[in-house]
Amino acid sequence: MSKKVQVSKEIAGRTLTLTTGQLAKQASGSILLQYGDTSLFIASQTGPSRPGTDFFPLTIDYRERFAAAGKFPGGFLKREGRPTQREILTCRLTDRPLRPLFPKTFRDEVQVMINVMSCDGENDPDVWAITGGSAALGVAPLPFQGPIAGVRVGMIDDEFILFPTVEQMKESDLDLVMAGSKESVLMIEGFGDQIPEDQMVDALMFGHEAVIEICKMQSELFKKANIEPFEYEAPAENPWLSTVEKEFSGKIKEARQNTKKVERSAATKAVRDAAIEKYFPGEETELEDGRTLADLKEAFYQTDLKVCRSLTMSGKRLDGRGTDELRQIDCEVDLLPVVHGSALFTRGETQSLATVVLGTVRDEQRVDGLFDEINQSFYLHYNFPSFSVGECRPIRGPGRREIGHGALAERSVAPVLPKKEAFPYTIRIISDILESNGSSSMASVCSATLGLMAAGVPISQPVAGISVGVIKEGDDYVLLTDIIGDEDHFGDMDFKVAGSQKGITGIQLDLKIDGINEEIIRKTLEQAKIARRELLRTMLSTIRRPRPELPDSAPRIVTTKINPEKIGLVIGPSGKTIRAIQESTGAQIDIVDDGTITISGDNKEVCSGALAHIEALTEEIKVGRIYSGTVSSIKDFGAFVEIAPGKDGLLHISELSDGFVKSVADVVKVGEAIDVKVIAVDDQNRVKLSRKAVLAEQGLTDSEDESDDDDDDDYDGEEE
Structure with missing residues (x-):
């Protein structure tokens, strides 16, 4: 063109x-x-x-x-x-x-x-x-x-926004991406803050x-552009199809009705091997009439698919369940020592082991791209080893599927996590799929929730996930709760829905057909809601709520916020002050530009000690308050007293004592610890102190001592 x-x-x-x-x-x-x-x-x-x-x-x-x-x-x-x-x-x-x-x-x-x-x-x-x-x-x-x-x-204040801007998305309660044709919906991927099902459909x-x-x-x-429709010629019908359907569909149907995945697959493979042995007993791959071994295998697959779909449409699921029935659910927490939280979630023949680790601000993931760099304090990593499906494959890094499933589970759990201000920890979850037969990403959501509660992370609501499938023939269809791998493979839809009792946190739709309508979407979400609540009841019978305390092995973190202008005071020249605090307390201190300080350590005492140092450095000097200070220098007109690290005040000679003072050195000495009261702070932040006011408040006096000293001096002079 x-x-x-x-x-x-x-x-x-x-x-x-x-x-x-x-x-x-x-x-x-x-x-x-x-x-x-x-x-x-x-x-x-x-x-x-x-x-x-x-x-x-x-x-x-x-x-x-x-x-x-x-x-x-x-x-x-x-x-x-x-x-x-x-x-x-x-x-x-x-x-x-x-x-x-x-x-x-x-x-x-x-x-x-x-x-x-x-x-x-x-x-x-x-x-x-x-x-x-x-x-x-x-x-x-x-x-x-x-x-x-x-x-x-997007959605802000319950109002839907089409193509929200990057800034609007920061305020949005919903991030929904969908694709479709003029007639139907083809793909959905959305995440929200516990969005009700009806509101999600409206979006x-x-x-x-x-x-x-x-x-x-x-x-x-x-x-x-004068684009002409492309004329596609479909290949001729498989020459083996009618033969395989006639001779083997009954045997396939019998083999497929087994509740165990491995036994079901083995029985079906045995029927396939028998068909191959019958028509290709030797090493030849093509018959005299031109029919090939590859064509026979493809015809067997097509027949297998047709049998499985027909069984399901007639109300007979491959593993014997009802269309809206969940598989057996088993939950367990605290499987692993040392780690901060662990949980095992098993649904039928799908099993996820979640490991939870809590870290500090230094463990955050830095993410850079087209937009501003961000620090990610929560991430979930999903692993799918080949042994989980009984296979041997090369061991490589995470592929696109693992990255996608991990991101789906991560974003489904994220809405119920505590705010950073209330829980300043970096959270990493690892979901290891130990066994897989359908919807391992939603199993990861369930195991992650259990692991977080076991670790003492104060989530706002427990979250569970389930997948609903569909078999559609013309206008007829049947929805399948908690689909297994074969139903995903032979079916037309994998609709994953995660959420709490209040609403949806994550949703993902994959289709193999050219779309579904609003009716199927609404019925799917309602069926998923019922299953999700049943899942949550089982999960909560294992651990009712988040543990009240973090495990002993987890770091302790406290945060405080100071005036950003005082960040330099905490850091000190060339980092001298902050290093000294860290060395003396054993704490780790991190400061961001807005004045937020995060202190982490092995226990509460370590964090409290570092916090006390920082508060002493940065607290505002208050008029009328008594401070315990140290005399840092002496002048003719008074003494300078350090009442906080790096903060001196002037103790004028007139405020030293309630009696007459000839010389400042007669009352105080450099390095001496004394109590002083702040009597004024001027507009230049200069501090005026008084020792005399402290004596008055405490009902003490040193004027007599000073006069006795004068008498002694006079007496000594007369004797001489």
């Missing part, structure tokens, strides 16, 4: 512009998307399928360049490296609604590359990757059944109105 084509429309008070035909003309499709002053360039590219590929190889790559915000990458290498967690999560967010809109038999390579070219600091580019990806696929010669669009919905419907408008924009772009 060589002709530039552009469409624009005002969305939520800002202009959205889609442009094609100007950039990357050798790509299969390309789009320049601009919203406000945030812009993304999206290119789609297709290529032939690799031999033996039995899945749709779609790759989404989203990157945020620091230059887009006028910044340089940190570190030694001034070039972006591997994708950040935020970029990986955005890739997943974009992939999930796009993938179901290709024919199930399509196997060509497809790449969608999304680069953030400019960021105005006001409009977050992540959600626009979905719309840009849809538009780039729509102008390419691909069987893409779009368009779709992605929107973000989705509010967002879907904008989805429809943006989809119409894309259709207008395709029409102006």
Whole structure:
């Protein structure tokens, strides 16, 4: 395409512009998307399928360049490296609604590359990757059944906000990203502060109105660019399909009705192996009529899928449960010594072991990107080892799935954590999946909640998570509470919902079909609510509420806030003062620019000692208060007394005693400890002290002692 084509429309008070035909003309499709002053360039590219590929190889790559915000990458290498967690999560967010809109038999390579070219600091580019990806696929010669669009919905004071700005999101009780077509919803990922189910659906419907408008924009772009619908020819029916259905569907049905995952899989595999042995007893892979072993395996998979779906639609779940029935739940806390909290959550054949560790401000995770650098004081890491599903695979670092599941559980738990001011700890949770058969991310939410309560973290409400699936045939459908792995694999939906008794904290929808309607969404959330409350009752029977005290192994932390102008006083020249406090008390002290001081130590006594030092350094000198000070120097007109670290006051000679004073040195000496009263602080913060006022308040006098000394002096003179 060589002709530039552009469409624009005002969305939520800002202009959205889609442009094609100007950039990357050798790509299969390309789009320049601009919203406000945030812009993304999206290119789609297709290529032939690799031999033996039995899945749709779609790759989404989203990157945020620091230059887009006028910044340089940190570190030694001034070039972006591997994708950040935020970029990986955005890739997943974009992939999930796009993938179901290709024919199930399509196997060509497809790449969608999304680069953030400019960021105005006001409009977050992540959600626009979905719309840009849809538009780039729509102008390419691909069987893409779009368009779709992605929107973000916030909520401030119970008012929904479409595409909230970065600043508005800081005040929002809801962060909801959804994608859909003109007719239905395709993907949901949202987090909120215990949002009621009805309000969450209302937010989705509010967002879907904008989805429809943006989809119409894309259709207008395709029409102006003369994009013809791609004619896709589906492959011929598998030559083995009718044979396998006739001979083996009954055996598959029998094998699939087993409550144990391993036994169910083994029985099904035995039927498959028998089919292969019957038609391919030797090493040959192709029969004389052209039918191949690969075709037989694919036909068996299609028959297996059809049998499982048919069983479920008839009301017979693979493990024998009712459609709204939870699996067996078992909970246990305090499994591990030394760590600050631990919990084991088991739901059927899915098991998560949570480990909780509490740290100080120095353990916070620093996160840099297009926007301001932040310090993250809560993070949840999710591990999915291959043994959890009875497999051997190479041991590598966390993949996209692990990062995505960890982030989902983390953000689902975060709304119930105590405020930083009340609980100044850094919290790390590790969820190790020891066994998996469906919805391990929601099991992580449950184990994390139990672990936090066992560690004594004062969460506001316990949180649990559950996944609901759907099998849909035409207009008929059945919802399945607490889906197992096979139901996720053969089904059409994985709808994860986490929350407390009050409402939803996290929600994620993945589909394999081209969308669901409002009715299914409402029924799913209601079914998930019932299951969540049942889960919470079981969890709370194990540990009723957060422990009243932190474990002995956890550090102790106290915070205080001082006048920012006095930060230098606490730090001292070249850090001398703060180092001295830390060395003398054994505490760790951290100061931020707003005057907040965090003190951590092994026990309360350590923290209290350091706090006393800091309070003495920074407290305001109060008129009328008596201080115990030390004489730091003597002058003819009086003495200077240090009444607080680094703070001296003048004790004038007239305020030294209630009697006559010839010389200051006759009453006090350098280094002597004396009690003095503050009688004035002038506008230059100079302090005036009085010893005489202290004597008066205490009913003491030293005038007689002073006169006796004078008499002694006179007497000695006469004797001489």
